[in-house]
Amino acid sequence: MVANALKPMYSYYQRHAGKTFIVAGVGPSLKGFVPPKGVVTIGVNDIHEHPNASFVPDYLWIVDRTSSFVPERLERMKRYPNPTFTFLRFEASWKKVFPKTVLCPLAKARKSQLLEWIDPTGNMPQVHHIGAGAPYGGVSLAGFMGAKKIGLIGADFTDHPSFHKQLDEVRLRWSELTSFLRGKDIDIVTLSKESALNSPDVMEYQSADEFAGRPSASAL
Numbered sequence: 348m349v350a351n352a353l354k355p356m357y358s359y360y361q362r363h364a365g366k367t368f369i370v371a372g373v374g375p376s377l378k379g380f381v382p383p384k385g386v387v388t389i390g391v392n393d394i395h396e397h398p399n400a401s402f403v404p405d406y407l408w409i410v411d412r413t414s415s416f417v418p419e420r421l422e423r424m425k426r427y428p429n430p431t432f433t434f435l436r437f438e439a440s441w442k443k444v445f446p447k448t449v450l451c452p453l454a455k456a457r458k459s460q461l462l463e464w465i466d467p468t469g470n471m472p473q474v475h476h477i478g479a480g481a482p483y484g485g486v487s488l489a490g491f492m493g494a495k496k497i498g499l500i501g502a503d504f505t506d507h508p509s510f511h512k513q514l515d516e517v518r519l520r521w522s523e524l525t526s527f528l529r530g531k532d533i534d535i536v537t538l539s540k541e542s543a544l545n546s547p548d549v550m551e552y553q554s555a556d557e558f559a560g561r562p563s564a565s566a567l
Contacts, residue, residue: 359449360491362493365493366494368386368389368489369497370498371404372480372499372503373391373397374503374542375399375501376503376540377500377501380401389404389489390485391485393423394407395426399501403427403428404429406430406431407432408432410433424444427445430447431445433448486535496536497528498535498558499537499539499544503539504543505542517544522550535550537551
């Protein structure tokens with residue numbers, strides 16, 4: 348039963364091999380951001396309805412149960428037209444909102460809050476740390492789909508009180524993921540200069556223009 352439920356997810360393995368991805372949270376840096384043409388985009392939760400967003404992502408990554416959203420918000424989420432991914436254990440609740448929800452395998456790992464996500468070949472483990480923010484899982488999904496380069500936007504950790512108390516832990520988990528991805532020859536940068544992840548020991552900052560290969564405004 349579980350294996351059958353996961354078949355649709357496995358069909359996305361390396362689907363966009365070698366592509367550039369944008370993974371978007373809903374932090375302040377998302378406002379006004381327009382993804383470069385030709386990139387694959389992954390957003391979190393109901394980003395397509397968020398006032399900071401100016402685009403509809405190619406894929407949606409949901410990390411919460413439906414009970415975390417008020418009914419009005421769930422109704423708005425139904426407008427999302429593209430594939431939606433969530434955890435296997437949330438199947439019953441999200442299938443009612445998104446009939447074509449793609450389920451992701453997760454298993455408890457070690458002694459921390461880590462959840463380990465294994466690809467179909469069994470040799471590329473990726474971890475989703477439930478205390479490091481929704482975009483963390485979106486980045487894992489991008490790697491699973493074959494990303495060569497990932498730009499992170501809207502993952503600022505500057506406007507959420509719960510993250511202020513655990514910023515050191517958040518940075519540590521993101522640093523681990525950055526190191527893991529680079530070990531697989533996958534590059535990741537933050538496109539937010541103000542992000543708490545913009546740190547030499549976590550990940551490098553790159554402007555949106557530089558990431559897209561466009562000349563910056565100061566160079567024109």
